[in-house]
Amino acid sequence: MKPASHAHTLRERLKQRDIVVVPGGGSPLEIKLIGRAGFEAAYLSGYATAASRYGVPDIGLVAYGEIENAVLAATRIADVPLIVDCDTGYGDVTNMYRTVQGMERLGVAAIQIEDQAWPKRCGHMDAKIVESREVALRKLRAAIEARLDPDTVIIARTDARGPHGLDEALERCRMFRDAGADVVFVDGPQSLEELEIIGRELAGGPLVANMSESGLTPLLSAAELQELGFAIALFPSSTVRLSVRIIEDFLASLKESGDSRAWVDRMASLSQTNSALDIDAMRAFEARILADVKERPA
Structure with missing residues (x-):
């Protein structure tokens, strides 16, 4: 029997009441470690990808090709349902078509799109500009119509809270849900009261809460967010900030002292690092093939 796709697994999981905790990253190693830690999904963050893979800020410098490259590298080594931050879809209707189908062919579980104008910027930065409702809606409809697999989850995010206020953000999410978005997402709420309003006003379907540490939104636990009505607790860039x-x-200490010994207890050992990279499985495969060849020479 063919195993369920990651998209189907995530879609079914979102039907359950318990919130899904989703850490994010921008490199294949981060995504791999999220899967190894047992999380039910991972998030390939635009911010974290720009930072950890390309070393640039999240201000529209990374587009479709770079994200596709990052997703390909991650899905080759990590077996976990992957939610991909696809920013604005990187253009208009036909760009959205390409983006959605390209991501599906790489095996992603969910595609997140937003209503910012390009060049977009991190949702917790200022001076954001959002597209008109008409443009945002037609791009969302393009994403939904472009799906090859009806299980692929479409997450519609609005950044309207910053430039236009919470009421506009709520109205856009209602519009997105009516158009067929599977999950809606108000980014950048600025208080606990706003989180409560979002959970109350948008009840009736899955909601994302973005726990971007030191950003605009107050930090809550997953349990607290669940009580407010959220289905996904997203921690999009924690790993890259820790890094x-x-x-x-470490580098400041090494430059000053020329000695790494004080840091050894805070490092993964060489053995632990190799284990995280699945060296044991590769060596076992190699040993099995070599033994088989030795037993049955050509």
Whole structure:
């Protein structure tokens, strides 16, 4: 019997009441480690991909080709339902068509699109510009119509809270849901009260809460977000922020002292690192093939 696709698995999971905790990353290693840790889904973040894979800020410098490359690298080594941040779809209707079908062919479970104008920027930055409702709606309809697999989850995000206020963001999410979005997402709410309003006003379908540490939105636990009505607790860039802090601190220490010994207890050992990279499975495969060839020479 053919196993269920990641898209089907995620779609069925979202029908359950319990919230899904989804960490994010931007490199294949981060996505692989998320899967190894037992999370039910991983998020390929536009912010984290720009930072960890390309070393640039999330201000519209990374487009379809770079995201496709990052997804391909991640899905080759990580067996976990993957939600991909596809920004604006990288253009209009035909670009959205290409984006959705390209992501599906790489095996992603969910595709997130947003209503910012290009060049977009991180949802927790200022000076965001959103498309008109008409443009946002036609691009969402293109994403839905372009799907090759009806199980592929379409997440529609609005960034309207910043430039136009919460009421406009709520209305856009209602519009997105009416048009067929599977999940809706108000990015950048600025208080607990706003999170409560979103959970109440958009009840009736899955909602995303973005827990971007040190961003605009207050941090809550997954349990607290579930009580407010959210279905996905997204931690999109925590791993890359940890990497920046720890690597900078280590390099400053190494430059000053020329000695890494004080950091050894905070590092994965060589053995642990190799294990995370699945070296044991590769060696076992190699040993089995070599033994078989030795037993049955050509």
